[in-house]
Amino acid sequence: MKLKRPKIKSIPYEEFNDNETYEKLVKELNENGVNVIVKKLDDLFDWGRSNSLWPLTFATSCCGIEFMAVCAARYDIARFGFEVTRNSPRQADVILVNGTITNKMAPVLKRLYDQMADPKYVVAIGGCAIAGGPFTKSYHVVKGVDKIIPVDVYVPGCPPRPESFLYGMMQLQRIVKAENFFGTTNRKEKDPQTLSESLESIKEVVEKQQEA
Amino acid sequence: MEEKKDLQTPEVAETKKAAAAPAETPAAPEAQAKPAAAKPAVTKPAPKPELPGENEIKPRLVEPEALHDEMLRLRDEEKMDFLELITGVDWGEEGLGCVYNLWSTATGKREYVKTVTPDRENPFIPTVSDLWTIAEVYEREVLDFYGIKFLGHKDMRRIFLREDWVGYPFRKDDKPEEQNPLKMENEVLSDTTVEYNRDAEGNITETEHVVFAPEDYMVNIGPQHPSTHGVLHFRVALEGERIKKIDPKLGYIHRGIEKLNESYTYPQTLALTDRMDYLGAMQSRHALCMTIEKAANIEVSDRVQVVRTIMDELQRIDSHILFFSCLCQDMGATTAFLYGFRDREKVLDIFEETCGGRLIINYNMIGGLAADIHPNFQKRVKEFIPYMRKNIKEYYDIFINNVIARNRLIGVGNLTLEQVVSGGCTGPSGRASGWHNDVRKRQPYAAYDRVDFKEIVRTEGDSYARLLCRMDEIEQSLCIIEQLIDNIPEGPFQTKTKPIIKVPAGKYYSCVEGSRGEFGVYLESTGDKSPYRLHYRSTGLPLVWIMDAACRGELIADMMAINGTLDYVVPDIDR
Numbered sequence: 036m037k038l039k040r041p042k043i044k045s046i047p048y049e050e051f052n053d054n055e056t057y058e059k060l061v062k063e064l065n066e067n068g069v070n071v072i073v074k075k076l077d078d079l080f081d082w083g084r085s086n087s088l089w090p091l092t093f094a095t096s097c098c099g100i101e102f103m104a105v106c107a108a109r110y111d112i113a114r115f116g117f118e119v120t121r122n123s124p125r126q127a128d129v130i131l132v133n134g135t136i137t138n139k140m141a142p143v144l145k146r147l148y149d150q151m152a153d154p155k156y157v158v159a160i161g162g163c164a165i166a167g168g169p170f171t172k173s174y175h176v177v178k179g180v181d182k183i184i185p186v187d188v189y190v191p192g193c194p195p196r197p198e199s200f201l202y203g204m205m206q207l208q209r210i211v212k213a214e215n216f217f218g219t220t221n222r223k224e225k226d227p228q229t230l231s232e233s234l235e236s237i238k239e240v241v242e243k244q245q246e247a
Numbered sequence: 248m249e250e251k252k253d254l255q256t257p258e259v260a261e262t263k264k265a266a267a268a269p270a271e272t273p274a275a276p277e278a279q280a281k282p283a284a285a286k287p288a289v290t291k292p293a294p295k296p297e298l299p300g301e302n303e304i305k306p307r308l309v310e311p312e313a314l315h316d317e318m319l320r321l322r323d324e325e326k327m328d329f330l331e332l333i334t335g336v337d338w339g340e341e342g343l344g345c346v347y348n349l350w351s352t353a354t355g356k357r358e359y360v361k362t363v364t365p366d367r368e369n370p371f372i373p374t375v376s377d378l379w380t381i382a383e384v385y386e387r388e389v390l391d392f393y394g395i396k397f398l399g400h401k402d403m404r405r406i407f408l409r410e411d412w413v414g415y416p417f418r419k420d421d422k423p424e425e426q427n428p429l430k431m432e433n434e435v436l437s438d439t440t441v442e443y444n445r446d447a448e449g450n451i452t453e454t455e456h457v458v459f460a461p462e463d464y465m466v467n468i469g470p471q472h473p474s475t476h477g478v479l480h481f482r483v484a485l486e487g488e489r490i491k492k493i494d495p496k497l498g499y500i501h502r503g504i505e506k507l508n509e510s511y512t513y514p515q516t517l518a519l520t521d522r523m524d525y526l527g528a529m530q531s532r533h534a535l536c537m538t539i540e541k542a543a544n545i546e547v548s549d550r551v552q553v554v555r556t557i558m559d560e561l562q563r564i565d566s567h568i569l570f571f572s573c574l575c576q577d578m579g580a581t582t583a584f585l586y587g588f589r590d591r592e593k594v595l596d597i598f599e600e601t602c603g604g605r606l607i608i609n610y611n612m613i614g615g616l617a618a619d620i621h622p623n624f625q626k627r628v629k630e631f632i633p634y635m636r637k638n639i640k641e642y643y644d645i646f647i648n649n650v651i652a653r654n655r656l657i658g659v660g661n662l663t664l665e666q667v668v669s670g671g672c673t674g675p676s677g678r679a680s681g682w683h684n685d686v687r688k689r690q691p692y693a694a695y696d697r698v699d700f701k702e703i704v705r706t707e708g709d710s711y712a713r714l715l716c717r718m719d720e721i722e723q724s725l726c727i728i729e730q731l732i733d734n735i736p737e738g739p740f741q742t743k744t745k746p747i748i749k750v751p752a753g754k755y756y757s758c759v760e761g762s763r764g765e766f767g768v769y770l771e772s773t774g775d776k777s778p779y780r781l782h783y784r785s786t787g788l789p790l791v792w793i794m795d796a797a798c799r800g801e802l803i804a805d806m807m808a809i810n811g812t813l814d815y816v817v818p819d820i821d822r
């Protein structure tokens with residue numbers, strides 16, 4: 036089957052750098068074949084989703100300031116539909132990990148990620164988020180956020196230039212466009228706990244406390 | 248020339264040699280002369296490295312038993328009202344101890360005191376937190392990294408690392424990574440704390456204090472919060488809508504920079520300063536370069552001094568614009584945020600052209616600069632000055648004179664002169680309360696002694712004064728740049744240094760006026776190629792610490808405005 040090529044407005048397909056990885060990903064996603072009618076609907080949904088990815092404002096250090104610059108007048112992230120930065124993980128689609136993640140911050144980041152609603156994406160921005168950056172030798176720095184949460188796109192740089200931010204975000208758009216929304220992406224999330232399950236887990240906690 | 252040819256295949260090299268031989272001989276001297284001219288010129292050879300430089304400090308040794316009385320005497324009799332820094336040091340055999348930097352606002356005199364305890368198991372030193380409030384946090388920092396407990400300090404909890412951290416990472420014999428694998432469970436914060444004292448028989452007693460009582464109504468702000476300017480955690484106790492108490496939790500971006508520095512050579516240590524206070528990158532790096540240059544007797548040319556001064560001031564403008572933008576953003580004025588960033592980009596363009604970086608600039612080097620200024624530099628800066636003067640008026644129109652902004656800032660978050668001095672709040676935040684603390688005036692460095700500018704000091708001490716102070720400083724910075732930009736002296740942009748830079752054994756301290764206060768560097772060397780201890784005086788740490796005093800009794804809704812006008816950068820606090 037010929038792979039469908041997603042269209043990103045400002046960059047032609049051939050000019051993206053790592054089309055091989057991308058094609059591999061698309062192939063994996065479509066391994067079991069796709070439903071012709073549903074796929075059409077998928078495309079419509081993915082078009083909408085990819086143009087309104089809402090990032091969580093999550094910035095721990097230097098890269099965060101560049102992220103602010105990307106949001107501001109000159110680079111204007113609003114052109115791509117990413118300008119609705121959310122302060123609550125509940126309302127965000129994508130978490131941009133801007134900056135160093137330290138050991139003390141790691142559980143907090145994990146918690147934020149867990150709080151986000153599916154489908155959710157992670158973009159690791161800057162050397163620090165990718166592999167610890169200039170601080171890899173430190174005793175208090177996590178050597179890459181992919182040790183804690185799954186990462187979809189890596190944007191290298193220290194800090195990356197605003198253009199690389201945008202490029203990274205466009206790569207994410209391509210991933211979103213390749214996904215089959217119905218039946219897979221929208222079902223990623225586990226079913227919510229039923230009432231009896233919740234009661235059981237509460238009981239467990241209470242019992243543990245009583246023992247202690 | 249010879250080396251290059253070696254890389255080619257033999258036949259090609261030979262034919263070329265034959266063909267090029269006659270033509271090459273006359274061309275050679277010219278070709279050689281050019282790179283030599285482009286290379287930084289050699290000025291005076293550095294004097295013998297055995298002599299420590301002019302910024303060497305010789306702290307007076309005071310026994311722990313006598314420390315408190317001596318400090319009290321210094322504060323009251325010698326008017327040492329400003330406790331600049333406490334540096335914990337592990338002196339190995341000698342024991343663990345601290346170096347105290349004192350600076351008198353009234354007389355301008357400095358004092359350095361050192362104390363040391365040989366007991367590594369249970370080191371105790373008396374506190375000075377009852378004399379200067381800033382010592383509260385400095386001493387907790389020392390506890391965190393060196394495990395020295397301060398007798399009489401009311402709150403001996405860790406401040407940067409997790410409460411369940413094992414060991415004291417800055418001790419030379421500690422292995423932090425082995426003892427502390429990455430923990431993914433959430434940190435449990437205790438509500439009680441402990442105070443150590445020595446009773447009449449000489450035994451250590453422990454007293455428990457309550458930080459937050461069960462009946463306190465608590466709100467957690469951070470670590471993930473859009474307006475804390477980084478990852479910072481405030482535990483806030485409320486009485487209705489009024490703030491009763493704030494307990495800052497730091498360390499969410501503690502990257503261990505000071506410890507890393509101990510394993511780096513001097514040029515390598517430079518790289519990390521830009522990443523601490525990224526809005527004061529030029530100044531922090533300037534401070535570190537200056538400390539090393541003075542300590543190792545490396546002379547820098549006049550050109551370098553002037554360019555550094557201009558860059559520092561551009562950085563200050565950049566930082567103050569960003570301060571304005573973020574404050575507006577935090578208070579809900581997004582338009583003003585965009586205005587600020589529009590102008591900030593102009594400064595970044597200037598940086599980028601000369602230095603190659605926008606935010607992390609890496610421009611100052613030991614002995615000079617990474618590169619000479621770009622040919623366009625002067626033109627661009629001269630265009631920028633009137634541009635900024637015009638645009639700053641818009642800031643007043645859109646935000647500063649706006650009635651909502653005035654109502655929310657005037658009279659809110661008051662700090663008195665005593666509070667800022669005792670709390671060590673340097674920079675515009677301190678000057679807004681009437682403290683004359685500008686390092687550029689008090690202890691001129693680089694080219695500040697040859698320019699004419701005003702130290703902006705106000706007396707109101709509220710959030711609005713802090714905002715105005717910074718706006719006026721932008722104008723003063725423009726004024727400084729204007730005086731220097733046409734008078735950049737000719738000269739080399741880099742002094743030739745030895746391939747391996749070593750600093751003579753000793754202790755050194757130098758400071759500069761950063762964007763948000765005094766940025767100091769304490770350097771202790773054993774004569775090696777890496778520092779024995781490199782400690783930074785963070786500009787933001789006192790500002791976070793003063794939050795409690797500034798916010799008590801204020802509405803919780805105003806907390807972010809107060810926090811915004813104090814203007815700190817968290818990676819600089821945590822280091």
Ligand code: SF4
Binds near residue numbers: 193
């Ligand atoms: S990658 Fe570089 S710029 Fe980004 S957070 Fe890390 S040190 Fe800062």
